[in-house]
Amino acid sequence: MTLNDQSTQVRPGEELDVALIDPYLKAQIPGLDGTPRISQFPGGASNLTYLLQYPEQELVLRRPPFGHKAKSAHDMGREFRILNQLNRGFPYCPKAYVHCTDASLIGSEFYVMERVKGIILRADLPAELNLNAERTEALCKSFIDRLVELHQVDYSACNLTDLGKPEGYVQRQIEGWSSRYEKALTPDAPRWEAVVAWLREKMPADHSRPGIIHNDYRFDNVILDAANPMQIIGVLDWEMTTLGDPLMDLGNTLAYWIEATDPAPVQLMRRQPSNAPGMLTRRQFVDYYAERAGITIDNIDFYYTYGLFRLAGIIQQIYYRFYHGQTQDKRFAPFIHMNRLLEHMSLQVIEKSSL
Incomplete structure (x- = not known):
């Protein structure tokens, strides 16, 4: 089906040597025959993702980006382990x-996983899906359901208790992103001082x-079944996964969630x-999440503002390289300009907040 996510020609300078990759994979994965055709998925601004098409099987290879990388970033072994162990509960x-x-072999470590064929939604809903407002709302709720399901996974049963340190997570995130933002400042960037001060003041206790x-839970990181686009069959990009406050994750997702009235x-x-007819508003998103999770959320302004600040930090780090x-x-x-707009949005949330 043409709506399936498609790979394209490998970008210049990012090629893989099939003569080295092929024999290695055949020694590791039983049943591979023939020579793979290698292409590249064009999306993403972090790890590079390739499609290896053997005659009888398709594989996906993930590797870090080229060039200088932070020592702790792009840990292929960690992401490989998460996929293998989290699959038991998710x-x-x-x-x-x-x-x-x-x-x-390719100039860096890498891992190879199965290819989950399906539809990945980008900026707009494809007209071919014929989703009316009612079906779009159902898809939106399914998207939220998977997030709730992830947050309720028994990570001990998946042997992932060492994936992160939940204690003090909120404070570490606020201070960590404040430090990273300061290091990425350019003369034309907003300083976010009022927002950071508010986040520090309103910081909640550790989640119970x-x-x-x-x-990084967004629609372009989930895969829909091509035969039934209402069904999510895969979730991608686990490189930043850790243990912590689920509401911080909700705040990150809300920061990307632009609604029709914005x-x-x-x-x-x-x-x-997220602006399509039938998609929930941010307020409805939070209410539905709380209902499905069986919790009360009375401080969402904090988590949403944190999400906006974190997104600005990511954007500023990328802009720093360009500058x-x-x-x-x-x-x-x-x-x-996006950074400045995110600060303005954050200040508006703070101004109206009852926290």
């Missing part, structure tokens, strides 16, 4: 087959039921069809 993780630490948090400048940042000429990718030039 069956939407693709199966991971092999983790290679021999950098001589910490859970596994995805840290002003035009905000709409320009939209990367998923200093470390990348020539002109897509990153307007990121400074």
Whole structure:
């Protein structure tokens, strides 16, 4: 089906040597025959993702980006382990087959997993899906259901108790992103001082039921069944997964959730069809999440504001590289305007907040 997520030609400078990859994989994964055709998935701004098409089987290879990387970032072994062990309690993780630490093959470590074929939603709902408002609402609720399900996974039963440290998680995130933002400041960037001060003042205690948090849960990281687009069959991009406060994860997702009534400048940042007729508003999103999770959420302004600040930190880190000429990718030039807009949105939330 043409709506399935498609790979394209490998970008120049990011090629894989099939003569090295093929024999290694055949020694590790039984049943591989023939020579794979290698292409690349165009999305994402972090790890690189390739499609390896053997005559009888398709595999996905993930590797870190080229160039300098923080020591703790892009840990392929950690992501490989998460996929293998979390799958026991959350069956939407693709199966991971092999983790290679021999950098001589492609210049870095990498791992290979199954390809889950399906539809990945980008900015707008494809017209071919014929989703009316009622079906779109059902899809939206299914999207939230999977997030609730993830947060309620028994991570001890998945042997993932060492994945993170729930105690003090909220404070570490606020201070960590404050530090990272300061290091990525450029002369034209907003300083976010009032927002950070408010976050520090309103910081909640540790969550009573910490859970596994995805840290990048968006529609373009879930896979829909091509035969039944209402059904989510996969969740991708587990590189930032850890243990912590599930409501921080909810705040991250809300930061990406641009609804139909948001002003035009905000709409320009939209990367998923969260504005489509039938999609829940942010308030409805929170209420439905709370209902499904069986909890009360009375401080969502804190978590949403944190999500906006964290998103600004991510954007500013990328813009910093562009500002200093470390990348020539002109897509990153307007990121400074997005940063300013996110600060404005945060200040508006704070102004109206009852916290």
